[in-house]
Amino acid sequence: RPIYTASGGIKRFDLNFSDIPDVVKQTTLTAEDRNFYHEFAINIKGVIRAAYYDIFHKTAFLSGGSTITQQFVKNALLSPQKSITRKIKELILAIEIEIMYSKDEILTMYLNQVPYGSNAYGIEAASQTFFNKHAQELTLAEAATLAAMLQRPTYYSPYGTHPNERLARVNWIIDSMVSLKYIDQAEADKAKAEAKNLKFAERHDYVVAPHFAQYVKDFLVDKYGEQVVESGGLKVTTTLDLDKQAMAEEAIKTGAARRFDNINASNAALVSLDPKTGQILAMVGSRDYFDNSIDGQVNVAVAERQPGSAFKPIVYATAFKQKYNPAFTLWDVQTDFGNYIPRNYDGTFHGPVSMRKALAGSLNIPAVKTLYLTGLDNVLNQAHSMGITTLNDRNRYGLSLVLGGGEIKLLDLTTAYGVFADNGMLAPTTPILKVTKSNGKVLEEYKENKKNVLDPQIAYEISSILSDNQARSYIFGSNSALYFPDRPVAAKTGTTSEYRDAWTIG
Known part of the structure; x- marks a missing residue:
C-alpha cells in the first residue's frame, strides 16, 4: 500500500x-x-x-x-x-x-x-x-x-x-x-x-505516516541527490508495516489524551524496529504532524535529545566486557567525583549493591562509578559500534554521560537496544527494501548485513537484568508499568533533568 x-x-x-x-x-x-x-x-x-x-x-x-x-x-x-x-x-x-x-x-x-x-x-x-x-x-x-x-x-x-x-x-x-x-x-x-x-x-x-515518508525522502536525497528524487520517477518499497504504524499512532494519541495534562507534557514520538533486520516497522515523529503549536513537523524520533538513564545499559555492557559482571559489588554511598556529586532518584543511599541490582533499580551513583571504572572512551567506542551516530565531540562529555548527559536520537538508541535483543548482533537501521527507477532498473535492494558488536553472553546479561522485575522492585515496585505478567519484557526508562524528556526503550 x-x-x-x-x-x-x-x-x-x-x-x-x-x-x-x-x-x-x-x-x-x-x-x-x-x-x-x-x-x-x-x-x-x-x-x-x-x-x-x-x-x-x-x-x-x-x-x-x-x-x-x-x-x-x-x-x-x-x-x-x-x-x-x-x-x-x-x-x-x-x-x-x-x-x-x-x-x-x-x-x-x-x-x-x-x-x-x-x-x-x-x-x-x-x-x-x-x-x-x-x-x-x-x-x-x-x-x-x-x-x-x-x-x-x-x-x-x-x-x-x-x-x-x-x-x-x-x-x-x-x-x-x-x-x-x-x-x-x-x-x-x-x-x-x-x-x-x-x-x-x-x-x-x-x-x-508523514514523518517516516519525509525521513525516507531525506534518506534518498542524501544518497541519490535532489534532482533524481524530485524528477526521477522512483518507486520505493519501504520497511513500514502499516498495521503496526496504525497501532503506534493510536498509542501516541491515546497516551497523550490520557496522561499529558497530568505530567505537563506536550509531545511524544515512537520508533519500532525489527532487531534481527534493522528494518523500521513504525515511526511516529510527533503527537500531531499538523499541529504547529508543538512544532509537529519536527521528527522527534531523529532529533538529538538527552536520554537520561536509558543510556546506562550501554555503560554496563561495556563494563561487562572488562573484568566486571552482574554480581560485582559497588558501594552506593555519597561520593564526590571532584566537584560532581550525583544523587539517586529516590534521594537515598543503598550501601553495597550488585551491578545487576544497581542497573535494574537505575541507581545513579553506582552508574557513575561504573563509567569511571570502565573509561569514557571505551563506552563511547561501544556506543558507536552499536549504532549511536551522535556523541562525537568527546571533549564535551564527562561522568554525567551515564545519566544521559549527551544528546542521542531515539532511532539510534532503539537500534542499540536491538543489539541486546539479537544476541550482540547489529543490523544497520534501514527504511528501504527496494528502490526502482522508472525504467525498471533496481538502484538498491535490502540485503542482510549484520555484524557482531557485543559478546552474546553480555547481551544476554543486559537483557536478563532489564527483564528482572524482582531486581528492580525495590525501587519501582513489583507491579510497575514495565511489568507484563504474560511475557518477559526487557525495558529501561530514562528521565532528564527537570523532567524535560522521558524515555522508555525495550
Whole structure:
C-alpha cells in the first residue's frame, strides 16, 4: 500500500525579467550568489570553500559554492549523475552561457527553472505551490523562505520535518540583506517576525505516516541527490508495516489524551524496529504532524535529545566486557567525583549493591562509578559500534554521560537496544527494501548485513537484568508499568533533568 505519492507532473511557468519582483531577485542572490553581477561564470573561491565544508563535514549558512550560471547549467542542461566528466562539462557550458547571454537573461532563466521541491520548477510555480499566489505578490518573508529552500529543497520544504532549520536559514538571508544594503533593519525585523508565522498552502500529495515518508525522502536525497528524487520517477518499497504504524499512532494519541495534562507534557514520538533486520516497522515523529503549536513537523524520533538513564545499559555492557559482571559489588554511598556529586532518584543511599541490582533499580551513583571504572572512551567506542551516530565531540562529555548527559536520537538508541535483543548482533537501521527507477532498473535492494558488536553472553546479561522485575522492585515496585505478567519484557526508562524528556526503550 502506498504511503507517499506525488500528485501531478512538473509545474513550471515562465516569467519575463521585468515580471520577477526585486525582492525575489535580491533574496535569491543573497542566498545563492552574491557576486553574480560582478564575477564571470565560475566562483573559484566558492567552489573551494564548499568543497572544504563538505570534506570536513562543517556546517554553516553559506551562499552556494556554484554560481547561478553553474546551477542553471547543472539543472537545465546536464544529467544528475555525479562525475568528473560532468563537472568539466558544467564549467565549460557555464562559460559559454555567460558569453551568449546577459546577466539579466541568465538570472531570468535560472528563476524560471530552478527546482524548489514538490514538483515546482521556477519561482512562479513555487509561489503558487507553497503560497497560493503569484510571484509578484510575494512578501519579503515569503521570498526569503523560497530562497532558503533552493539549497536543499527537500530538507527545507515547508512540508518537511526541519522547520526550525528552515527558519534559521531564512533569518540568515534577511540579516544578510541588511548587510548588503537591500533592506534596512526595520524591514528585516518585520520580515523575520512574519517568517515565524507563515501560512503555507495545503499540500497536494498523498502521504501516510508523514514523518517516516519525509525521513525516507531525506534518506534518498542524501544518497541519490535532489534532482533524481524530485524528477526521477522512483518507486520505493519501504520497511513500514502499516498495521503496526496504525497501532503506534493510536498509542501516541491515546497516551497523550490520557496522561499529558497530568505530567505537563506536550509531545511524544515512537520508533519500532525489527532487531534481527534493522528494518523500521513504525515511526511516529510527533503527537500531531499538523499541529504547529508543538512544532509537529519536527521528527522527534531523529532529533538529538538527552536520554537520561536509558543510556546506562550501554555503560554496563561495556563494563561487562572488562573484568566486571552482574554480581560485582559497588558501594552506593555519597561520593564526590571532584566537584560532581550525583544523587539517586529516590534521594537515598543503598550501601553495597550488585551491578545487576544497581542497573535494574537505575541507581545513579553506582552508574557513575561504573563509567569511571570502565573509561569514557571505551563506552563511547561501544556506543558507536552499536549504532549511536551522535556523541562525537568527546571533549564535551564527562561522568554525567551515564545519566544521559549527551544528546542521542531515539532511532539510534532503539537500534542499540536491538543489539541486546539479537544476541550482540547489529543490523544497520534501514527504511528501504527496494528502490526502482522508472525504467525498471533496481538502484538498491535490502540485503542482510549484520555484524557482531557485543559478546552474546553480555547481551544476554543486559537483557536478563532489564527483564528482572524482582531486581528492580525495590525501587519501582513489583507491579510497575514495565511489568507484563504474560511475557518477559526487557525495558529501561530514562528521565532528564527537570523532567524535560522521558524515555522508555525495550
